Amino acid sequence: MKLRKFFLITLYIGIFFTSAQSSQENILNNLFNQLEKVNNSKSAVLLEAKIWSIWNEHPTNSKLTEKLEFGTELMQYGDYNYALTVFDNIIVTDPKWSEAWNKRATVYFLMNQFKNSLDDIDKVLNIEPRHFGALSGQARIFIKLQKYEKAIKSIERALKFYPSFKSGEMIPKIERLIREESI
Incomplete structure (x- = not known):
């Protein structure tokens, strides 16, 4: 009887966790669909803020959010x-x-531990490939490492699902750095 009760509780917790995660994923998918189609920066910034608020909230564990x-x-x-x-x-x-990895990547960046930061960004992008914050951070690291082409690729990846992303403004500056480097 105890084993059956344990099994049922475990099953319920598993269903709840999966349901909360899929609910959060559905909301994110909807927001990203809107973000791809939005044609004014004010709306894009509002959608971005909603996405960040979801990323910063753990789907099932409020203690982890805290x-x-x-x-x-x-x-x-x-x-x-x-x-x-x-x-x-x-x-x-x-x-x-993904957001725990992203925050740790940010700390590593601030500590100038770029390899550790890039490793964590890879983890973020494996979990959430649309994480424009991680892609922007990755581009900034590549700029510091003078890997300009990689920086542009990171930004271009973000622009695929966030066309009005402010980091897109960095591309002409990076291209200028590439031209200056080749002189």
């Missing part, structure tokens, strides 16, 4: 090592939450 907010505050105040510990903890708890 930890992410705490780690983000630490990062904003310059306490990178403590923020890194917080994000490490979140990733151990849920390695499939």
Whole structure:
């Protein structure tokens, strides 16, 4: 009897978790569909903000959302090592939450640990290929590493599903850097 009760509870939790994740995914898909079609920057910025709010909220665990907010505050105040510990903890708890990887990638970027940041960005993009924030961060790292063509490719990937993305404005500047480098 206890085993059956345990099985039913485990099944219910699994269904709830899957349902919450698919609900969040459906909302994101809808927002990205709108983002691809929007033709004014004000609407695009509003859609972007909605997408960020979903990414920053764990689909099933409010404690992880609170930890992410705490780690983000630490990062904003310059306490990178403590923020890194917080994000490490979140990733151990849920390695499939793209935003935890993205925040840790940001901390690594701020610490000038570009290889670690790029590794985490790869994890983000494996989980959420449309993560324009991660793609923009990836482009910024490639610029710092003077890998300009890769930077342009990262931005172009983001522009496929976010055509009015502000980071697109970086492409002419990067192309200028490429021309200057070849002189």
